[in-house]
Amino acid sequence: MQDTLSPEGPPAATAAALPEITLDELSPELQAACGRAGWTSLVPAQAKAIPYLLADRDVMIQSRTGSGKTGAYLLPIMKKIDLHKNVAQALVLVPTRELALQVSREAQMLCEGTQLRTAVVYGGVGYNTQLEAFKNGAQLVVGTPGRILDHLLKNTLTLDHLKMLIFDEADRMLSMGFYPDMVRIRKYIPTARIASSMFSATFPPQVVRLAGQFLKEPELLSLSGNEVHIAESEHIYYVVPGMRKDRSLVRIIEIENPASAIIFCNTKDAVHYLSVVLKRFGYDADELSSDLAQTAREKVMARVRRGALRFLVATDVAARGIDIPDLSHVFQYEPPEDPEAYIHRAGRTGRMGSSGVVISLVAEMERFKLQSIARYYGIAMEERPLPSDEELERVVTERVTALLESRLRSRDNLQVERMQRFKALARTLAQSEDELAIVAMLLDDYYQLTLHTPPEQPAAETREESAPPRVPAKRPNRRAHSRSRKEKNFQP
Template sequence: MAFKAVFDLTQKAQNEAKSERKLQTPFDEPDADRESAGIADLPERLQQGIEALGWPALMPVQAEAVPYILEGRDLIVQSRTGSGKTGAFLLPLLEKLDPNEKTTQALVLCPTRELASQIHAEFERMNAGLAKDEQLDAIPVYGGVGYGPQIDAFNRGVQLVVGTPGRVLDHLARGSLKLDKLRTIILDEADEMLSMGFFPDMIKVRRYLPKQRDSYMFSATMPFQVQRIGKEFLTDPVFLATAGGQIHVEQMAHRAYQVAPMDKDRTLAALIEWENPSAAIIFANTRREVEYLATFLNNYGYNAAGISSDLTQKAREKTMKRLRDGELRFLVATDVAARGIDVPDLSHVFQYDIPQDREYYVHRSGRTARAGKAGVSIAITTATDMPTLRQIARKYDIPLEERELPTEAEMASRVGQRLTNLLEDRMRDRSNLERERQARFVAVARQLVEEGEPEVLAMLLDEAYQQSLNEAPVGPAMDRTESEYDIKQREAREERESGGRDRKRGRRRDDDERDERDDAPHADARDDVSADAPSADADSADLDAEADGVDGSNGEAKPKRKRSRRRSRSKSDAGSDD
């Protein structure tokens, strides 16, 4: 009797399967019996702020989030831009901050100077609804402007600071901004801050924060890296998603851009620059295109390599290992060569060509958004391909979003801010001697600008930016240090395991040296196992190694120990010759 297996690959079927599974998140779910708030339920100061803004009612994200913030409960909110999230975290500040205390009590970190200005302007509008003696002082803080006015405002005393992580960190390092009286920190558009490369600055800012504080995070998307930010900054937060009530961390965004056939390669480079993924796979239909795109991206300044069926299995495994180890940022591949690829921290898939077999679109997209993480699948299409892509989206019930490419002005603004963040970061790390050396050239830089020769400076900026393209943005998933959450988890695990070790030791003979050795290194080794666990590709590498008479795990021969030592020495000698 024959059985036929049927797999439903539609988005609808996948969503139904997800709804049947119990959602696993590291955060608390919202209170089931909590009702959304209305304007009449809010404190008088908040109602005055709402009246000044002219809002007829609270938006859903505000109605759900404001009560948690007023209670001082740490909160993570997944809500898209334009949903009213800014009002959700600003309104409660009218009640939480003390106008008589002339110190910084709340800090809002956001990714861009434009957003900092918008948040500050909205706060000033709602602040104007309060009585004069109850109004609060706020200031936007970002790079590209002088330090003087910002320092003067800090000296006068402001209750709210809204700024980008880089400039806020500058003031903290100078001592012009002090956060010892801080009560509230808010991370707005956390996913964008990661994309802009602000993660190292955010971690440095965290060192200046008092332990007793209320913390809130808002993000349009909730990929794994953003969840790690939540673990770094928040304590037992509630996870609130305003889209339909059900929280789904596993998300796959599908985007399509239609361009002329001759513009596809430059469009790919532009979208990589815009999205700034930590790692990505780029799919092409032919080996020739794989070779061309790998060369094109390397010439453009990116760290890329291609794999196709032309390569030997060992060469493919070597390339895949570079991708898993973070040594390779972009992998270009055909569908055949990409079989079995499983990279945990892959954030993006770019489909340079629409697959000839429609089902492969689903398989390609599935290379990201794995194991409860979020991902983005981007298709670059032509007018000829777009009808086929729409048919695929209809067949598999895929929520395909057709987008226009970013304009040159939008791209220049994003790249400029990313470069500014990079250079300010380098400036902070310079020694006193290096700062003395660079001071000699400040007058030269001013002269070049005043005499109408900014192209010389632009050349140096371009070189600095191109060097940065080889480096993936540093984020929580790439950070090798343990977060506070990870430390707590490890300590709890070690405490559980220590009981088992003690029982085993009781059954052993008394051996002082063995019993008194430090267990910490062994605990670290256990923590490293999950990160270095062998994959399917590693297993195949082991098989190849075994065919050569070598253990693929450590490069040593298996049969006899004496031969193993000789083989190991000869292998290390060969390695040193390389």
């Protein structure tokens, strides 16, 4: 009997979990690699995940940054690669240049003194260094989907001998707009059995469907707690000045880039104000409160039901009874006045076994109330610093670059020929400091258009078509059964 999980329903049966592994149980080669990295033991993420990857079992692994997940897949890759073959045997797809470089550095540290060669591949830079790495026989390729696809289209990279395929931060790859490129990459993956794993901080339905397209009968693990269990939603909060909450929310939305979200406010005035702010920033947002006329409410509801509205700003009362499919994010512009409301708000995402992200914005004095709710309900909440200007610029730059490169790849010969008329002008604008404002304006206009079009996601499959992941057995979770009693007795 095996446990199954899909966006359409909860687990149905049970799959046996593999036992954890210790450093002493690794092969001498892998123990030596751990020694080069200064590891005296395996962290929980590695101890749980490595047995599955060594056994060639396809897995979806919930893991957050800093969990040790990179080592969890690099060590099995080292074990599986045949050093006598100078061809690409393992492919690690990542969402950003920074993560590609980070994974590459860790791989080089673990593989120091061995014959394993690594190529790191990402857009926005020249091709020569990457081509040289391929010519030198790189067996491990780490890169962003867009540039990987470029090399596949040009036949400078082949995956004919691929043994392992890793998706690192799959949720971020979807939010960056890489899904169309990933679909095209799939055509170059051999039809023979490939061991595939997907690492993601959360598993909303879109990521589950992505796994169904690349992984075969995947098992679902979580590396967030002390046991292997069904993925739960991620709870994050930011402490922000009350007068800057609107700008702070926009900054966080820019980083997260959710396909759709509900933003909860405590009052009708706050709902109206925030919906206006989001619209002025270029976002596809609308409001729902008791002040809304019936015809206007029906129009908003129709967009919600069609999945045609990206951001719904609402009060708790107005949002009752609304079910938005595939909702990946819930934002709380203000912490709820009633602690029980936090559970109801958070429950809008992560339904039926999938997981999502719940983000709260709190003023300094509101932090303690939120922390009291977290302690009482046993919710692990992570406080994060507000994204800096530099971080925001980097994320937006990588996102726009990925979108533009993808759009360029989709142009036919006639469109490419037509583009030549503007090459001289583009060169002039790029070289003139005075004209940079024009280039920035064009990029901003293009980016604003993308705010109304969420990144393309894997489409929902029918129940017959889907191949849901299996979930290893776990102990029953009694927390949900005790909530009703706790909610009545809560004291912040």
